[in-house]
Amino acid sequence: DIVMTQSPESLAVSLGERATINCKSSQNVFYSADNKNYLAWYQQKSGQPPKLLFYWASTRESGVPDRISGSGSGTDFTLTISSLQAEDVALYYCQQYYTTPWTFGQGTKVEIK
Amino acid sequence: EVLLVESGGGLVQPGGSLRLSCATSGFSFNGYSMNWVRQAPGKGLEWISYISISATTIYYADSVEGRFTISRDNAKNSIYLQMTNLRADDTAVYYCARASPGFDCWGQGTLVTVSS
Numbered sequence: 660d661i662v663m664t665q666s667p668e669s670l671a672v673s674l675g676e677r678a679t680i681n682c683k684s685s686q687n688v689f690y691s692a693d694n695k696n697y698l699a700w701y702q703q704k705s706g707q708p709p710k711l712l713f714y715w716a717s718t719r720e721s722g723v724p725d726r727i728s729g730s731g732s733g734t735d736f737t738l739t740i741s742s743l744q745a746e747d748v749a750l751y752y753c754q755q756y757y758t759t760p761w762t763f764g765q766g767t768k769v770e771i772k
Numbered sequence: 773e774v775l776l777v778e779s780g781g782g783l784v785q786p787g788g789s790l791r792l793s794c795a796t797s798g799f800s801f802n803g804y805s806m807n808w809v810r811q812a813p814g815k816g817l818e819w820i821s822y823i824s825i826s827a828t829t830i831y832y833a834d835s836v837e838g839r840f841t842i843s844r845d846n847a848k849n850s851i852y853l854q855m856t857n858l859r860a861d862d863t864a865v866y867y868c869a870r871a872s873p874g875f876d877c878w879g880q881g882t883l884v885t886v887s888s
Binding site: 697699701703707708709710711713714715718720752754756759760761762763764765766 | 807816817818819822831833834867872873874875876877878879880881
């Protein structure tokens with residue numbers, strides 16, 4: 660199974676400051692035949708289901724603000740919130756869908772400092 | 773509006789069975805593969821099963837293989853999860869999720885509690 664490891668487990672950032680979440684996969688999730696990274700990011704607010712933020716590592720889902728970005732390739736990926744807003748307080752998960760079992764990272768909790 | 777609504781959760785004794793349903797609307801159901809994902813209380817997300825558009829391809833996580841069965845009814849725009857031989861560690865909120873790249877739409881979830 661591909662193990663997804665996120666860091667940090669939690670972070671507290673001041674409003675308007677940058678938040679960076681890292682995700683490392685135990686195996687490459689880049690498929691050279693289609694030049695895509697099979698990596699998604701989700702946001703889960705308290706008491707709600709997850710919400711897809713990015714797929715193919717960096718393709719923003721409709722409605723996701725452009726202060727949130729996804730990047731990376733191969734085994735190392737990053738979710739960046741360039742200017743943290745109160746509504747960004749949530750758990751964030753990365754997920755690989757390169758091969759089954761599709762696996763999630765353990766989650767990163769983002770809070771306001 | 774895309775909607776996914778899970779039902780069928782509840783309290784069940786260890787070794788018991790339960791059938792979850794996920795009714796969908798607002799999109800062409802027979803054009804999408806679907807998944808079940810669960811989340812134990814206070815824990816992270818665990819993908820547990822996938823079913824392709826025509827149900828010809830089905831996958832399970834090792835943790836549920838042989839105990840859970842996924843199915844779909846394209847005429848009813850629904851997927852199902854038959855769960856048998858339930859264990860305490862199956863206690864979780866169970867979500868159905870549409871497969872797109874990633875899982876782009878999720879239901880609100882249904883809580884399954886396995887306890888005596």
